[in-house]
Amino acid sequence: MNIDQIKNNFPIFKKKINNKPLVYLDSANSSQKPKSVIDRMSYFYENEFSNVGRSVHSLAVTATNRFEETRDLVKKFINAKHREEIIFTKGATEGINLVANSFGEKYINEGDEIILTELEHHSNYVPWHYLRNKKKAVIKFAKINENLEIQIDEIKKLITNKTKIIAITHISNVTGGITPLKEIIDLASSKKIPVLVDGTQGAPHLKLDMQKLGCDFYVISCHKLYGPNGLGILYGKKKWLDEMPPYQGGGGMIDEVKKENITFAESPTKFEAGTMQTAEVVAFSESIKLIEKIGLDKISENENDVLRYGIDKIRKNNSINLVGDPKNKASVISFTLKGIHPHDIATILDDDGVAIRAGHHCCQILHEKIGMSATARASIGLYNTKEDIDILINAIEKCKKVFKI
Amino acid sequence: MNIDQIKNNFPIFKKKINNKPLVYLDSANSSQKPKSVIDRMSYFYENEFSNVGRSVHSLAVTATNRFEETRDLVKKFINAKHREEIIFTKGATEGINLVANSFGEKYINEGDEIILTELEHHSNYVPWHYLRNKKKAVIKFAKINENLEIQIDEIKKLITNKTKIIAITHISNVTGGITPLKEIIDLASSKKIPVLVDGTQGAPHLKLDMQKLGCDFYVISCHKLYGPNGLGILYGKKKWLDEMPPYQGGGGMIDEVKKENITFAESPTKFEAGTMQTAEVVAFSESIKLIEKIGLDKISENENDVLRYGIDKIRKNNSINLVGDPKNKASVISFTLKGIHPHDIATILDDDGVAIRAGHHCCQILHEKIGMSATARASIGLYNTKEDIDILINAIEKCKKVFKI
């Protein structure tokens, strides 16, 4: 696989940042977009645009077909069993809110327990916090170990007969640690506890197979998967989606509307209220096509090469501290420098065209645990190379110079 | 104003539909997009893309600035008092869901009353229906008259000291009738009842001034305003937004997150959970610029010319029945033909390149009232001409031929 060729698909890499070539190491935040996705969106608006599912004229037919074809593509991409299990959302955040709200409304009552982990992103905690307040439910956080890894034993400990759902990340957006999902889901299934997987960081790096994985819900953000902003996917097992009440109310999701009562359509329509982000959905099909053309195995092989190369270099560098040391990890390197705050690191790196993220990465529980209010994070996408790591390390060295350390 | 010049801004009109030029009369469903909006989105992805508000590198700075500049533009466009009163949503539907949920959570209790009208779109009913179920609240529908107009007296009749909100459309998406909003809002204010305006159909045709209008909430769908799909605007008075609890939970909207409790940011951040549809927001600034370049007064002047021309022609044609006859109206002509179902009309019109919508237009309450399960609707946007109306009428005549009537 030739990375330069792949990089050529992403117009933004023609851009200079502070007169330096862009070294984009912020894909865990949001990935850049290939030309095929950008152009698909323009093409759609210029040639095929109409509202979906509502009118019977030719444009509406085309738009509706393109939209629903993408649902089929996604179904195949994640190997779901039914196309009705694929719901388009605004993002992973909305996906989790939908489940916490709708599943929570129906199945979670006073005293019931929700298991999260200390690694969760705010998106996989705040919606459950609402539910805790609304239903007087209990949230339990599974402890992570000194390497900042999720451990199945800590989850096992927390399970009681009041556990109603386990909501857990696939890959940590701070440590890159890969959760032993299969084991956790098997454990949960044996106790009939449904599992929601926050797959926001998982989907871009790991091949997905919903039927094999066996989780009950899986959420994805398309913008981290080389797709458009403002689009996410919620996968849910049909048996739940059939039973769950709708989430937002509006056009398109009803069966019959009377003054006294309203009945609702079936999934996925039931969960897609109002005019959808059609262009984004249609364009996302190009992300899937690109990923499948390169192959997720090749993508992760290259990403892992770059990751290992980076970790090795950092280990050899005494002034850089790695944050977390999970055995099984992907894409993410979080680090700190003694005496230089991560924000200052990010600013100085930017001067060399290197884009990373600094902060708590929407993981305050984790940052409180490790006693740091912020860390610096470099994250690797399909377009990154070992050269990018070299430039990163040089720029980190420069931080020390600027700070006279 | 030269319509052809304006039309040239919209690439889709180069397209042929069934070998005929596209006559797009479905803008109330969703409007077509000018090249400037489409190109702005591409440009953003190709040159400026990064996640907003989260990183400190240069791309993130640019993206964040563009995003927040659009908020300022929207503030000016609708003459809101504070930029914090502008919240970006997925669409009008999400805007209303947000208010029904968040305002409803805090201010509406058992037995409290919500006033809607018989003209409301499902988006402005279903969210209130949820609230009715959740809080045991009561929904009252203000009756419309034989011209299918909203009448202030019918609203007045329904107001009691239990009325907690009035939620009402600005322009009906079926009749085009313009609601006497100012009078209704003045009445409501005098009784300290907040008013939510469903401005989905209002914003594309009427100049907006939130400070003059004095409503408490106003929702907009950008895709009906020549902007991208998947984006909406919720305007809310600061005094409410400051007090209302957040809606969706996730990254970016928090203040401090602990295991036991969470505190939240201020508006608008509080209401914008998760990664936003940045490209869409940025591109929407081009919609506003186009509208302001032409001028909303000129836009509505032309639209009204075309509308009156169409209504006159239809009145002279004995076989076409107008649906609703509001005195004050904009953009929309709904009609039926004796002996031909609206779906069949839409299909036959499409054969001549004419795109209209047929169905209940997400207004089942209204359609039940008028005893029709479906109507045909032609709706006028800034790019439509009297010629479009001529082609429409000819195509309607063809329906009779096909049906041998």
Add this chain to the structure above:
Amino acid sequence: MELKELYQEIILDHGKNPRNFGKCKDFTSDAKGHNPLCGDKVHIYAQLDKNKKILDLSFEGEGCAISLASASILTDILKGKDFNLAKAITDNFLNLIKENKSITLNSLNEDQKTTLMSLSGVKDFPMRVKCATMAWHTLSSVLEKK
């Protein structure tokens, strides 16, 4: 996409003068179909006997020419048939419309075949496929309910 393929003489006739409209006497099973996006509705009534035969069949409903004609043709053709045959014809018809397969059943006479085939013009109008198939899906419910 030829408009006159969609609106054939037979369709227009069945659309304007639907056969077997109303509730049939002594119906023993019924089911409703509804397309919430457009508002089309159908309600099918059947009098079924113990020998798995459709003694009588009728419908009520509102909708476009295609959906009315489709329900009308359905009742006309399947009245008097036994369950298995009705089921086979339904499958055949749905395959014709959705998968573009040809009608194979020789249990129908030429006249009935022509009538049924008149609905096939809908294949080229994707947004109208549901109009043509709704009654047939509803019939399946009626038979399953038995």
Add this chain to the structure above:
Amino acid sequence: MELKELYQEIILDHGKNPRNFGKCKDFTSDAKGHNPLCGDKVHIYAQLDKNKKILDLSFEGEGCAISLASASILTDILKGKDFNLAKAITDNFLNLIKENKSITLNSLNEDQKTTLMSLSGVKDFPMRVKCATMAWHTLSSVLEKK
């Protein structure tokens, strides 16, 4: 955008060795500032007397060099000043950073002016403006609380 404009000697010094760090004795008013997006925090303590004078001023906090230096410089410059002057200097500083206006106050000596001006490099780094201004906004709360 010159990195060395942002990380001037004075800033680095105040960042590494913040002045007036900790709770000042007998503080009579305090307030917290927080930037939830990056996690920077500041807590300002002031001992105020009835004659509207800031007798003592200190802070605690964590964050980047800019935010620490900004809080440190603030306490250094405003300690001993009376309210109105502190308020005027604050406004002046915020205008400098946000509106790019120049510092006009001659109540500050040259040394203090140079120190304050060292924070102005932040103007060219929009994402860092909040780091430089948070302490000043928090001080306004402290004075208002009085």
